[in-house]
Amino acid sequence: MCFYKDAAPNGAEWLQTKSKRPLDGKGTAKYSRRREVMNKRALIKKIVARLTEELQVYFRAANASRAEATHEQNKAEDKYDTRGLEASYLARGQSRQAAEIESAIAEFEKLAARKFGDGEAIDIGALVELEHGGKNSFYFLGPRAGGTEVVHEKKEILVITPQSPLGEQLMGRKQGDQPQLNLGGAKQAAKILSVV
Numbered sequence: 001m002c003f004y005k006d007a008a009p010n011g012a013e014w015l016q017t018k019s020k021r022p023l024d025g026k027g028t029a030k031y032s033r034r035r036e037v038m039n040k041r042a043l044i045k046k047i048v049a050r051l052t053e054e055l056q057v058y059f060r061a062a063n064a065s066r067a068e069a070t071h072e073q074n075k076a077e078d079k080y081d082t083r084g085l086e087a088s089y090l091a092r093g094q095s096r097q098a099a100e101i102e103s104a105i106a107e108f109e110k111l112a113a114r115k116f117g118d119g120e121a122i123d124i125g126a127l128v129e130l131e132h133g134g135k136n137s138f139y140f141l142g143p144r145a146g147g148t149e150v151v152h153e154k155k156e157i158l159v160i161t162p163q164s165p166l167g168e169q170l171m172g173r174k175q176g177d178q179p180q181l182n183l184g185g186a187k188q189a190a191k192i193l194s195v196v
Contacts, residue, residue: 065091132190
């Protein structure tokens, strides 16, 4: 904020404040802290919605595999006929994946949409803008569901976990750090542009 003097009707001078940040037309700053937290909350909701869509796909697939495994036509005709057994293994794997997604949804629903302050280290819940290879990428450090992609405010955001190779390298870093990241087996210079 900066201050400037303005003449009052009675000849006195008033000190008024003027924001240096651009306004959004409603009188509030476009990049206020409150807006960032609210945007992060909306981002988390989008991640949960994407995971819910994936969960429905896995439920349908598991039910179809279960039905196939128990269908009368898939009974073993001889000791080498394993169609029913294979379908039951597939159904079990899909059910496990659905349970994993349900757990991820529960963790994201509990995740606080907190603002990371200047100089604060990257941790779970951080939205990180990273410059590497001549382009900017956005990553959300989540508790689970690494690899989930969402589009939020016209930006593609990839969920990574602290256990992922990139997440492991970013944990504890701060805005402005310029780490040498091992991406795809090669070292790349990178810069952490923002941690929100």
